[in-house]
Amino acid sequence: MSRTTRRGDTPPPRTGSSEIEVLRGFLDYLRASIAAKVDGAPEPQVRTAAVPSGTNLLGLLNHLTFVERWIFLGDEVADWQATFQAAPSDSVADVVARYREAVERADDVLDGCADLGAPVPRPRPDRPAPSVRWALTHMIEETGRHAGHADILRELIDGSTGR
Numbered sequence: 001m002s003r004t005t006r007r008g009d010t011p012p013p014r015t016g017s018s019e020i021e022v023l024r025g026f027l028d029y030l031r032a033s034i035a036a037k038v039d040g041a042p043e044p045q046v047r048t049a050a051v052p053s054g055t056n057l058l059g060l061l062n063h064l065t066f067v068e069r070w071i072f073l074g075d076e077v078a079d080w081q082a083t084f085q086a087a088p089s090d091s092v093a094d095v096v097a098r099y100r101e102a103v104e105r106a107d108d109v110l111d112g113c114a115d116l117g118a119p120v121p122r123p124r125p126d127r128p129a130p131s132v133r134w135a136l137t138h139m140i141e142e143t144g145r146h147a148g149h150a151d152i153l154r155e156l157i158d159g160s161t162g163r
Contacts, residue, residue, distance in 0.1 A: 020116055023136040030143040031103050034061060037150040037160075039096050045157040046092055047085075057153045058095055059084040060146045065099045067142055071135045072106035074122040110136075 015025030038046065038061045047058045066083040069075040077083065086095050109121060116133035130138070154160050 019133075020113075020136075023116075023133070023140065024110065027136060027140050027143065030140060030147050034064065034143060034147040034150050035096055035099060037147070037154045038092060038099075041092055041154060041157060043092065050153055050156045055084065055149060055153070057150055057157065058086045058090070058092060060150050060153070061095050061099050062086040062090075064143060064146055065095070065102045068099070068102040068106045068139070071130070071139055072109045072120060073102075074120075074124060074127060074129065 013025040013029045015021045038057055041057055045057075047056050049056050062085065063080075063083040066075070066077050066080075070077050110132070112121065113132045116136075117131050119129035120132055120135050122129045151161070
């Protein structure tokens with residue numbers, strides 16, 4: 001196991017001056033950061049818990065896929081705790097691809113949102129939806145929190161550091 005792998009840090013994004021450009025810029029930055037942490041991580045360590053809570057690197061990205069789909073696409077989630085585990089048959093590439101697809105679909109929804117105070121569009125308008133501002137802020141918080149977890153877990157796996 002190499003303890004010398006170090007990626008350079010990527011600075012925070014320089015975004016436009018509008019609130020939506022800043023929020024989306026930071027969310028995209030965090031999305032790319034966590035996907036990069038998981039992409040290429042070795043099996044079986046990527047799904048092995050390195051902390052007493054059971055948290056594992058692949059499970060974090062699997063969870064964020066569900067959160068993206070819940071917030072921006074209105075998907076239902078019956079058991080949030082279960083989202084922290086990827087299926088045994090899922091490869092790292094499968095989970096990363098599903099995450100990127102969820103992000104792409106979420107971005108398609110966001111591309112149609114000009115008013116941050118408006119509710120996120122939902123396929124079923126009878127269900128309450130958060131404002132676009134709240135949804136973006138929550139996703140920045142959620143993704144940032146788990147990206148920090150991923151930094152530590154990836155370093156424990158193979159010594160890889162940096163964003």
